[in-house]
């Protein structure tokens with residue numbers, strides 16, 4: 001028993017010695033865990049964490065909802081593209097995008113040129129359970145937000161499916177477990193996550 005535990009720790013220690021070679025952009029629907037899993041993943045790999053929404057909020061000194069309300073979605077999308085370009089120029093890290101970012105062909109092209117996209121795929125039920133109590137997502141401020149979410153999932157999935165990598169989110173996975181799922185996916189690509 002003890003020997004097994006010791007062995008497990010050794011494997012864990014080895015896991016820390018992985019080196020991220022390309023920025024990984026997390027893409028997918030609101031509530032899929034891009035921000036939460038991305039934060040923990042960056043810490044796990046010892047690399048910077050970037051979030052395009054947070055960068056927009058910081059630059060504008062307004063919340064996402066306020067930006068949508070005052071300046072409209074088109075304005076937000078323009079800022080989002082600028083921020084993505086800027087964040088992809090920096091050090092290699094984990095970049096969590098906003099749920100709409102990967103719908104733009106120009107943004108997809110940029111991400112593919114500078115890094116690699118990983119889709120955090122989750123079904124509508126899971127997404128809904130994660131976002132239903134939050135008022136921070138202006139696109140869901142409709143008469144029937146659940147139907148809106150379903151509609152967005154249906155329309156967006158073909159774009160998310162263009163990501164080179166996919167990790168499946170399951171309701172029973174904690175954030176830490178989801179990080180390990182993502183690490184396993186990244187390890188399949190030596191040019192993205194190398195064991196050193």
Ligand SMILES: Nc1ncnc2c1ncn2[C@@H]1O[C@H](COP(=O)(O)OP(=O)(O)O)[C@@H](O)[C@H]1O
Pocket residue numbers: 028029030031032033034035036037096130131173174175176178
């Ligand atoms: N694997 C998970 N287990 C438990 N809660 C999660 C998990 N992933 C995300 N969450 C929670 O779900 C909510 C939405 O996640 P978030 O990271 O903001 O998603 P996104 O950035 O993709 O919109 C947050 O409250 C977050 O803490």
Ligand SMILES: O=C(O)C1=C[C@@H](OP(=O)(O)O)[C@@H](O)[C@H](O)C1
Pocket residue numbers: 028029030031034035053064097098099100101136137138139
């Ligand atoms: O799906 C979308 O179009 C959006 C998702 C949000 O980010 P998260 O996916 O991190 O919630 C945020 O960028 C904005 O509310 C628009």
Ligand SMILES: [Mg+2]
Pocket residue numbers: 034035036053096097098
């Ligand atoms: Mg987010």
